[in-house]
Amino acid sequence: MKLAITAAETAAAHAPIVLRGPFADTMRQAAGIGFDAVEYHLADPDTLDISRIRHVAKATGMAVASIGTGPAYIHDGLSLTSPDAGVRGAAVGRMLRFIRLAHAFDSVVIIGLIKGQIRECGDAAAYDRHLASALENCLPLAGELGVTLVLEAMNRYECDTLNTIDECLEFVKRFNSDRLKIHIDTFHMNIEEGDIRKSIEAGGARIGHVHIADSNRMWPGRGHYDFLETVQTLKAIGYTGALSVECLARPTPEEAAQGALDTLRMVTGAVRQP
Template identity: 35%
Template structure:
């Protein structure tokens, strides 16, 4: 199983000036770097692909869904911008040879309100309309959309695995599957291993985060149960640490990041890798460099 780490651990937004973290990830031993696309104009994509290839790093791509990238918004121009962003990221994922593009595709992070059932139904219809369009492009590019449930404090739309399954199954396309983030599941699911078993082959990507979004292995998550459930369903994707070492103001507000989550990003990356490698791959690889 490949072990990965998100650029969010070190920097936000990721840019060409941040390419040094690719070498850091490789030196620690990571197989995968997850590129968080906040502003595509900040990144030299050709140079990024060349650097990752030279380092032997695989790539996955994740999204940053601010309020102007909401495919279920009441405002049609925002829905259009959200769809355009998803399609742009699918193109980027294809270029970087990423098998997935993941995130809360359905709405903006931080959009939390108590709304009527009629409004919920309408927003769901707008979401479905745009997801159907997005999967058509995903089919052409050979990239899978990975829809991520978020906890109740970050979205009012898709919080649980059951809600995610219902939405994905309604689209009925193999290019739309589910991303499970163990941080969010710790809040919303009664039993994370059981949730993994329920997902089965709908599960295409894992963000392996501790219950407090700190270093994996330092909290109370049932990592052995998670490992055994993944083995049971034959999961073949990556395990990626995604936490926030230096969040932008918008990201900090949306994800409620008000304090450091570890002594340093480098420490979290190194210790988190050692834990995940030992737990999920049966051995801990020594740090190099």
Template identity: 30%
Template sequence: MKLCYQVATPDVAIADSVTAYQGPLEKSFYDLASFGYDGVELMTLNPSELNWDFVRKEAEKNKLDIVLVCTGEIFGQLGLSYTNPKEEVRKEAIRRTKEIIDFASALNANINIGRIRGQYCSELSKEQTEKYAVDAFKEISEYSGKKNVEIALETVTIMQTNFINTLEEAVNIIEAVDNPYFKLMMDVFHLNLEEKDICEAIKQYSKYNIHVHLADNNRRYPGHCGLDFEKIITTFKECGYNRNFCTEIFQIPNQEAAAKGAINHLRPIFDKVYGKK
């Protein structure tokens, strides 16, 4: 089990909306290691612009594991998705995902699928949207399996997309894809908005889960608002989850304060629940 923080690579445009530590990787990795994090999750847009060996060595130098590469900004900054009505857009979304899979494979990491899955729209039927998504998921899963990269499908609140909002909906898709490399990830912020009971939902679908995002119920750092993280993390532990947890939070009031606030709240809980390393 590792406690991680999300880091934007330099190809991602700096913006207040980015839920990751930003700036040169040398500083990001150094800062987060000094705060006490075990690893990082990378937010990446154009891996071809990066020196992959440099990224790996900087993480190793700071004794940080790179656990996952997220695909969110392919949609967030480029507007690409697997369910866009335009075929060329769907193909480009898949191509860029495969590029991120290659990058993740070189780092011995996994990837996630968030908003890049797209959404229902008036131009396509519900059935056609789901077919495009499942076809894309099957294609990228077959590709990722050859690279030994797992894909974590993230449920996302309806306030960001109207497609795959609940864990039940995600698991239905996962079973339709039917590939051992295509699994589930749970984001506590989204679970709080879309599930009747966070902990009961974790228990019900834990066997599919391979990655966790942590944020308080206002998307700020854990401990900033109302979620009971000791109860939530204990539930994951009781379900046998022993993989990685990563913050995905707004960098408020600034990234240094957010990163410190998160680990100051979370580390004592993890030490209590999972035991000190």
């Protein structure tokens, strides 16, 4: 499992993004700390200079593990389940561009906040219909390019649907596609899952990405979450993707990043991967 860390050019002070600044700079910073990969969060895929990032990745031995799409929802108001058909169409168009970007780096694409909320859509049945339609429009390109989309299970205080691993599993199984998996997050699981180990086992091969933060959203080691159990369970189910740190950048981004890396290395026995 590669150890990755979240990065964005800009983010709110309370956002669980650790490194902030130009993407090439944060990749170098993550490499210097000792991570294997970065997870880039951005609103518009066209703002990422692919050739420059590839150059830095080659020079540092880094990878781009994942692409976070949340800023497209936060900053541009795009939602795959908006009651406005024009907004839904723009969101699907943006997702297709995210898929092409992910293809350039062999990354997964996260479907988190961009999936919207039932309360914004106004109706649970309409929400389900809109999200299913959006995925049906995205999965052909994902299949063609070999890109995996990961649907994030988020806690009830941040999203009013698809809160648990079981709920996300039930939804993604409807598509019978190996290009649609679920995305788990230790912070959200700590709130929603009754038995985290059993929930991860139930997810099995359908788990496509993992976010790491402690029970209080701080870096792992600053709360009470059992990371050793989670990592051991992920190894047992054969998960080989990234463990991506998505925690608060406190007390400083550098301290949060180093603290997270130290903890993850301890529980995984990891060393910097070639």
